[in-house]
Amino acid sequence: MKKRMNKNLFILVVTALVLTLTLTACGEKSSKIGSGTTVRVGTKDFTENLIVGELYAIALEDAGYEVERVANIAGSVIHTSLVNDEIDLYPEYTGTGLLSVLKMDMITDPEEVYETVKEEYGKQFKVTWLNYSEANDGAGLVIRTEVSKNLGITTISDLQKHAAELRFASQGEVDQREDGIPALEKVYGKLNWKSSKIYDNSLKYEVLRNNEADVAPAYTTEGQLVNTDEFTLLEDDKQVWPPYNLAPVIRDNVLQANPKIADIINKVSAALDTKTITALNAKVDVDKEEYEDIANEFYESIK
Structure with a gap:
């Protein structure tokens, strides 16, 4: 009888110990x-x-x-x-x-x-x-670096002065959206491009690289912009576009x-x-x- 009680007591102690360790572990996880x-x-x-x-x-x-x-x-x-x-x-x-x-x-x-x-x-x-x-990651304009250097264009103000010498690779909606080209023209003046053609957005860097256009709309964190020998992101010097x-x-x-x-x-x-x-x-x-x-x-x- 005594041995059975000792055995039962041992089982209770072990069970309590396991339960305590389990609860402690759960508590540590919950706290974390x-x-x-x-x-x-x-x-x-x-x-x-x-x-x-x-x-x-x-x-x-x-x-x-x-x-x-x-x-x-x-x-x-x-x-x-x-x-x-x-x-x-x-x-x-x-x-x-x-x-x-x-x-x-x-x-x-x-x-x-x-x-x-x-x-x-x-x-x-x-x-x-x-x-x-x-x-x-805002709106911007990207220009071929060769053109940027030849004409001294680093800002959108510079771009506006030389727009008549440049081919624009449009994406269509940017010409119409209130926060697109119309917003720029209200502040910088009319952008009278030498030519303007619509291209799919996914093709714009290929179009610029192939010398089919000089300027295109861009977002300011696009991966292709690391290629500064080919592409230059123009400064929105009059801060038309929102951040x-x-x-x-x-x-x-x-x-x-x-x-x-x-x-x-x-x-x-x-x-x-x-x-x-x-x-x-x-x-x-x-x-x-x-x-x-x-x-x-x-x-x-x-x-």
């Missing part, structure tokens, strides 16, 4: 990842956003969070995905938030744009803008439950400027490397 919920990181369906979204995901995983990647969401619906609780955060652009989501008037000062979208997203959507980065600074947007309830996310993601944003993100884009779009590999390599260099 905040609320213990999976963070769903969304991205839009183009190279730059995929790279930056992957950087967010890697940084969160490195800090102990579970991450679900929800990639390649159309830009027209990703904001809705966020506010409808289908994703928790994603990389957005300040100008997109201002003009496309909030439908507000154009502002060209980067800090003013950021403070405006930050305030309005909080009020309207219960969404927080974390720190914006220096990386600005499109990269910044993470996150649902308030997720951030409140996991406040450490802010510091984790803000560290990534602080490492991104226009030159850096352009180089990362080039590794994918020009060198044909995988965006996950590029993101992981870059994260290792900044963590």
Whole structure:
């Protein structure tokens, strides 16, 4: 009888010890990842956003969070995905938030744009803008470097003076959109091109390289722009176009439950400027490397 009691007591002690260790381990995991919920990181369906979204995901995983990647969401619906609780955060652009989501008037000062979208997203959507980065994926014009050097064109003001000597590779809508060529002409004056033909956006650098045109619309972080011997991005010296600074947007309830996310993601944003993100884009779009590999390599260099 005594032996049986001792055996039963031993079993109870061992069971209690195992339970204690299990609860301790679970407690440590829960403490490490905040609320213990999976963070769903969304991205839009183009190279730059995929790279930056992957950087967010890697940084969160490195800090102990579970991450679900929800990639390649159309830009027209990703904001809705966020506010409808289908994703928790994603990389957005300040100008997109201002003009496309909030439908507000154009502002060209980067800090003013950021403070405006930050305030309005909080009020309207219960969404927080974390720190914006220096990386600005805005509208621009690219010119063949040979022409830039020959005619001394480095700004859009210079371009306007020489427009009659230049062939424009249009994308059609840029000629009509209020924030396209019409916006430039209101400030810089009429752009009387030598010729203007419409080309598919995906072909513009090939068109310029083949000397079929001299100037084309561009986004300021496109990977091909690393080839400065061939292509020169013109300075918008009168600041017509609004800034499109990269910044993470996150649902308030997720951030409140996991406040450490802010510091984790803000560290990534602080490492991104226009030159850096352009180089990362080039590794994918020009060198044909995988965006996950590029993101992981870059994260290792900044963590």
